[in-house]
Amino acid sequence: MQKIVLEMDGIRTHFPLYRGLIVRRQRGQVRAVDGVSLSLAKGEVLGLVGESGCGKSTLARTIIHLAPPTAGKLFLHGADVTNPSPENLAAVRSNVQMIFQDPYASLDPRMTVFDIIAEAVLIKNRLSRKKLTGKVVALMEQVGLAPEFILKYPHEFSGGQRQRIAIARTLAMNPEIIIADEPVSALDVSIQAQIINLMAHLCRQRGLAMLFISHDLSVVKHVSMRIAVMYLGKIMETGPSEDIFAGPRHPYTKALLSAMPVADPEKERSRKRIILPGDPPSPINPPPGCPFHPRCPFAQKKCASTIPPLEPCADKPEQSAACVRKYDDELTG
Amino acid sequence: MMKPDRKNGTSLYRDAVYRLTKNRAAVVGFFCLIVLLVLSALAPLIAPYSFSAQDLALGASPPGPRHWLGTDILGRDLLTRVLYGGQISFLVGFSATAVSLVIGVLYGTVSGYCGGKTDAAMMRFIDIMYAFPFTIFVIILMVFFGRNIVLLFCAIGAVEWLTMARIIRGQVLTLKKQEYIEAAVAMGLSLHKIVLRHLIPNVLGPIIVYTTLTIPQVMLLEAFLSFLGLGVQPPMSSWGLLVKEGADSMEQYWWLLIFPGLALSITLFSLNFLGDGLRDALDPRTAKD
Numbered sequence: 001m002q003k004i005v006l007e008m009d010g011i012r013t014h015f016p017l018y019r020g021l022i023v024r025r026q027r028g029q030v031r032a033v034d035g036v037s038l039s040l041a042k043g044e045v046l047g048l049v050g051e052s053g054c055g056k057s058t059l060a061r062t063i064i065h066l067a068p069p070t071a072g073k074l075f076l077h078g079a080d081v082t083n084p085s086p087e088n089l090a091a092v093r094s095n096v097q098m099i100f101q102d103p104y105a106s107l108d109p110r111m112t113v114f115d116i117i118a119e120a121v122l123i124k125n126r127l128s129r130k131k132l133t134g135k136v137v138a139l140m141e142q143v144g145l146a147p148e149f150i151l152k153y154p155h156e157f158s159g160g161q162r163q164r165i166a167i168a169r170t171l172a173m174n175p176e177i178i179i180a181d182e183p184v185s186a187l188d189v190s191i192q193a194q195i196i197n198l199m200a201h202l203c204r205q206r207g208l209a210m211l212f213i214s215h216d217l218s219v220v221k222h223v224s225m226r227i228a229v230m231y232l233g234k235i236m237e238t239g240p241s242e243d244i245f246a247g248p249r250h251p252y253t254k255a256l257l258s259a260m261p262v263a264d265p266e267k268e269r270s271r272k273r274i275i276l277p278g279d280p281p282s283p284i285n286p287p288p289g290c291p292f293h294p295r296c297p298f299a300q301k302k303c304a305s306t307i308p309p310l311e312p313c314a315d316k317p318e319q320s321a322a323c324v325r326k327y328d329d330e331l332t333g
Numbered sequence: 334m335m336k337p338d339r340k341n342g343t344s345l346y347r348d349a350v351y352r353l354t355k356n357r358a359a360v361v362g363f364f365c366l367i368v369l370l371v372l373s374a375l376a377p378l379i380a381p382y383s384f385s386a387q388d389l390a391l392g393a394s395p396p397g398p399r400h401w402l403g404t405d406i407l408g409r410d411l412l413t414r415v416l417y418g419g420q421i422s423f424l425v426g427f428s429a430t431a432v433s434l435v436i437g438v439l440y441g442t443v444s445g446y447c448g449g450k451t452d453a454a455m456m457r458f459i460d461i462m463y464a465f466p467f468t469i470f471v472i473i474l475m476v477f478f479g480r481n482i483v484l485l486f487c488a489i490g491a492v493e494w495l496t497m498a499r500i501i502r503g504q505v506l507t508l509k510k511q512e513y514i515e516a517a518v519a520m521g522l523s524l525h526k527i528v529l530r531h532l533i534p535n536v537l538g539p540i541i542v543y544t545t546l547t548i549p550q551v552m553l554l555e556a557f558l559s560f561l562g563l564g565v566q567p568p569m570s571s572w573g574l575l576v577k578e579g580a581d582s583m584e585q586y587w588w589l590l591i592f593p594g595l596a597l598s599i600t601l602f603s604l605n606f607l608g609d610g611l612r613d614a615l616d617p618r619t620a621k622d
């Protein structure tokens with residue numbers, strides 16, 4: 001087992017909802033992230049999947065201290081960094097960096113590529129002008145950008161190239177952990193594989209840990225060693241990538257997998273899709289008990305009242321599921 | 334040829350100057366403005382007459398070889414009065430706008446960036462100030478402090494910053510949700526660097542445009558205040574006041590309206606062209622080359 005670098009323990013991030021213009025009263029809260037415990041080992045790529053609005057971005061923003069958690073703890077190398085002091089915050093921040101979903105919004109339109117990357121380089125070390133330029137050029141080459149683009153502005157690049165600039169900026173901070181929030185979902189399908197491969201290559205080369213977020217299982221499949229499936233602010237299932245794809249233990253994971261197209265046309269035709277009834281419930285009024293039970297084809301009576309904890313499966317300790325039934329054969333019916 | 338090893342952070346402004354020089358309307362506007370400014374500043378040296386010298390026997394005379402722009406009812410040389418009036422108008426226009434700019438930008442940035450209850454309270458205060466009748470405010474000032482040109486700046490600055498603050502707040506509000514600001518925060522960039530390198534450059538466009546619109550507005554407001562008796566006192570004058578007087582007698586003496594009006598309009602157009610040019614120059618996305 002590799003060394004754990006990042007650990008989340010029961011992270012909850014709720015947003016209060018207010019009513020009234022002058023006298024503001026709290027009306028309720030959005031339970032965007034509702035008790036997530038995950039860990040990330042050195043050099044590991046963990047894929048986080050879930051439908052739109054299940055709280056993936058909020059979890060990412062909590063990890064990089066942009067949205068403070070309501071409850072739970074966050075550990076970096078075993079040290080509690082849930083509420084870091086202002087002095088520690090800078091150190092913690094430079095160690096965990098995020099790549100954003102929209103490469104059109106995450107780069108300042110009024111800065112050249114040089115300024116964007118140099119700004120990140122200069123946070124950690126003071127460099128002479130000449131060394132700085134050399135460093136920026138080196139970073140650009142590492143992400144596959146030609147150095148002659150150094151004085152261009154973001155709007156002059158395509159989406160894929162912009163995401164490369166964002167990756168170079170992230171690498172310039174020399175982080176140990178990268179949070180990638182749907183880094184390819186705004187890109188052309190033809191470009192997606194290139195960017196994913198680049199990110200996987202850089203992580204392997206530098207021994208970085210990465211939390212790779214996506215709403216698409218097929219995107220996560222290639223890069224991730226482990227996968228966590230999220231639904232309505234909670235983790236439904238987690239385990240090694242192959243095991244999850246080979247034998248999902250949670251009905252929700254099974255439904256997600258069944259929605260994935262298969263390359264083999266023969267199999268594709270015989271593929272049985274599980275169509276989930278209804279929409280995901282609102283995180284303002286989550287259903288009691290298991291959050292998935294109103295849509296679950298295997299729901300039992302007790303699912304409506306008890307929240308099943310995320311526990312390792314008896315026969316497969318490395319795979320955990322938050323469901324009252326945890327055996328593959330039970331899910332075929 | 335530009336090299337990447339130039340001073341960090343200045344590239345936007347350097348590129349902007351380059352793009353501005355390519356914009357003909359902005360360059361022409363800039364030169365007109367400079368010419369008017371220099372002429373006004375040099376009024377004591379180049380004006381053919383004293384601004385208060387009357388020639389009652391001559392009275393109002395049309396433009397001619399002795400008085401290039403004619404004279405007013407009291408026989409005062411209009412060219413001289415336009416030159417001296419420019420001094421007051423530019424002084425009031427620039428300083429009152431500067432006052433409103435400083436207050437408005439600070440107030441708006443704080444309100445927008447802090448958000449929440451602070452923002453709500455600060456904006457309600459602005460609403461209350463808006464509802465306050467300006468004329469009554471001026472009369473109260475006059476009663477308490479008497480006639481005074483410094484007071485004029487304060488009075489104008491006190492109304493003009495309200496709109497500026499609202500515009501800036503709106504801009505900052507949308508900007509702070511931008512991912513590149515969040516990325517800067519996540520990198521651990523300090524607050525003053527975020528404000529200086531990301532927030533300000535990105536709100537500069539609207540600030541500049543609104544500033545160039547405020548200056549002529551302030552010049553006209555000054556005319557109104559001078560008319561009430563606060564501010565410029567006869568025989569001193571300003572463009573705003575000259576236009577007002579000219580408008581009263583334009584049926585008989587057209588030149589009294591045309592020339593001060595021309596000076597004011599040229600200033601207004603020049604400022605607008607320059608402002609538009611600056612906004613475009615500061616946005617790399619509008620660059621054509």
Ligand SMILES: Nc1ncnc2c1ncn2[C@@H]1O[C@H](COP(=O)(O)OP(=O)(O)OP(=O)(O)O)[C@@H](O)[C@H]1O
Pocket residue numbers: 015030031032050051052053054055056057058059215283
């Ligand atoms: N600042 C906020 N204030 C209130 N509610 C919020 C806030 N940010 C997010 N939410 C809510 O939290 C829930 C989770 O949002 P989040 O952006 O984390 O989802 P996501 O899984 O990233 O979705 P997507 O795949 O669309 O990016 C949503 O219902 C959203 O409306």
Ligand SMILES: [Mg+2]
Pocket residue numbers: 056057058181182
């Ligand atoms: Mg998201």
